[in-house]
Amino acid sequence: MANACIRLLDESDKDPKVGVDDLCEDIKGPDFPTAAEIITPREELRRMYQTGTGSVRMRARYERGSGGIIVTALPYQVSGGRIQEQIASQMVARKLPMIEDLRDESDHENPVLIVIITRSNRVDVEQIMSHLFATTDLERSVRVNFNMIGTDGRPQVKDLRAILVEWLDYRETTVRRRLTHRLEKVRSRLHILAGLLIAYLNIDEVIAIIRAEDEPKPVLMARFQLTGEQADAILDLKLRHLARLEEMQIRSEQEELDVERDRLEKILASRRRIRGLIREEILSDAEKYGDARR
Secondary structure, rough: HHHHHHHHOOOOOOOOOOHHHOOOOOOOOOOOOOEEEEOOOOOHHHHHHHEEEEEEEEOOOOEEOOOOOEEOOOOOOOOOHHHHHHOOOOOOOOOOOOOEEEEEOOOOOOOOEEEEEEOOOOHHHHHHHHHHHOOOOOEEEEEEEEEEEOOOOOOOEEOOOHHHHHHHHHHHHOOOOHHHHHHHHHHHHHHHHHHHHHHHOOOHHHHHHHHHOHHHHHHHHHHHOOOOOHHHHHHHOOOHHHHHOHHHHHHHHHHHHHHHHHHHHHHOOOOOHHHHHHHHHHHHHHHHOOOOOO
């Protein structure tokens, strides 16, 4: 999914060339939370992503063990209890004479571990499983409908490209808002630091005004051309902290915030830089949180 988004970010705005077929090179099919096998043909999956509707057929995974057949993964939203009921009912109806017993050995380490015990090691496992795939939920289809409410607030069936493009546009808006918010915080802090620096350079007079005046705020504003926010920041400091203000600390923080402000302003002034930042964040998140497809 991350690679598909990167494809769209890298395409030219004036000449978009990435289509659903291209995106399907990265997104080969849905990644369900179970390890069941998707047996839907590739062309049907591609058509599903192109039209926004379709179905995905899933089949349980199994292996042959010493005592019979071991089912290790079930289709999405299929429970082990349901499978056992379906198989047991056929055993009672004598439709599965080659199966002797059925056990559920699932635990925390093996969430799905259903053991189908056969009467003989010579039974045709493929034949048994073909029958069970046809008569139980060991094989099941999941309907797909990409009908969703877009950023315009209206429901619509969308194809894969439309979904990802809309998400990237939304992500761009989100990142722009985040950077704008941070820029406002940086500018506000720089404004406060400018006031604190004035207080430091006139520390004795500032302390004298605070001690002598019942309402020192308007006096400070008038004497040093401070804004209300700057005067409040000075008055919020206790006198002992005010006396300990250090010019180097103030100027060091100013320099750091000046660099950050310039960087934020450059990014916000360029859509290319914003999309580049989104690209970096997607790659970083994919590396940090990505896992192997099931």
